[in-house]
Amino acid sequence: VSTDIRKGFREMSWESFGIFSASGIISMIIAQFFYYEALKDKEVTRLFPVLFGGTPVITMILGCLILGEKVTILSGVGGALIIAGSIMMLI
Structure with missing residues (x-):
């Protein structure tokens, strides 16, 4: 397929x-x-950042592992900012 x-x-x-x-x-x-x-x-305000905030980062990681895509510095920084934003929403 x-x-x-x-x-x-x-x-x-x-x-x-x-x-x-x-x-x-x-x-x-x-x-x-x-x-x-x-x-x-869990309440939605605690669940949403974890589930949907990490989706782009997980997609980037799976793209590297499955499709062999390269992680650029810009996409790495973007992933780090997404994770930081999700953590800030949980605090």
């Missing part, structure tokens, strides 16, 4: 498109379930 995604949607087979779509839908359902479970224990 991953090689089909890099080719683009027009060249993707229907089977790969179905797997790709199902993967997205299932991951959204699982994410929503765990988000609502977390909201039962």
Whole structure:
């Protein structure tokens, strides 16, 4: 499936498109379930910075590990600022 995604949607087979779509839908359902479970224990003002503030940083790390992308100084500084901002929101 991953090689089909890099080719683009027009060249993707229907089977790969179905797997790709199902993967997205299932991951959204699982994410929503765990988000609502977390909201039962914590208030949204404490939960939001941790869950959504770190998303760009996690995406950057996964891009490095999975896709082999390079981390520039600017993106590293940006990631550090995002983490610092999330910590400041928790204080």
